[in-house]
Amino acid sequence: MRISFERTGGFAGISKKTTVDTANLPPHEANELPRLVEAAGLFNLPEKITSPNPQADRFQYKLKVEDQGKQHTVTVSEAALPGTLRPLIEWLNQVAKRS
Template sequence: MKIDFVRSGGFAGLRLAVNVDTQDLPDAEAALLEKLIRDSGFFDLAEHIKSPSGGADRFEYRLTVSEGGRSHTVTVSEAAVPEGLRPLIDRLTEMAKGL
């Protein structure tokens, strides 16, 4: 399973990104990511998830997950992240920071 993750925007406008191939990860780490993706119902999420409340300077997340011939990209505002997706975004943000 391949995961491309980009956090953009925010007041600072800094780009934070990580590309992951779960084959390259330790088993436990790969299993955790695959579980977070499954739990989020990732392949059923809308491609664009926007905040209805407007606002400015929120982060914007863009995730692409490719697995077994299918691929799905979701772009979501920080203000509109579905609860089920948040643990995955939190983990990928940490990985992008090298944590």
């Protein structure tokens, strides 16, 4: 499984990008990523999730997931972030900080 993760926006407008591939992760993280993707129902989410009340200086997240020949991209604003997606976003933010 491979995820390209990009966070843009925010108060300072600093973007953060990383690509995570389970083939390159330690075993416990390689097992955690697919679990988080499944719990988020990522492949069932629409391509764009926006808030009815856009707010300035909020983050925008873009996730592109590739797994076993399937591919799906989701772009979501922080204000519209579904609760099921939050653990995956937080995990990816932590990985992005390390790279």
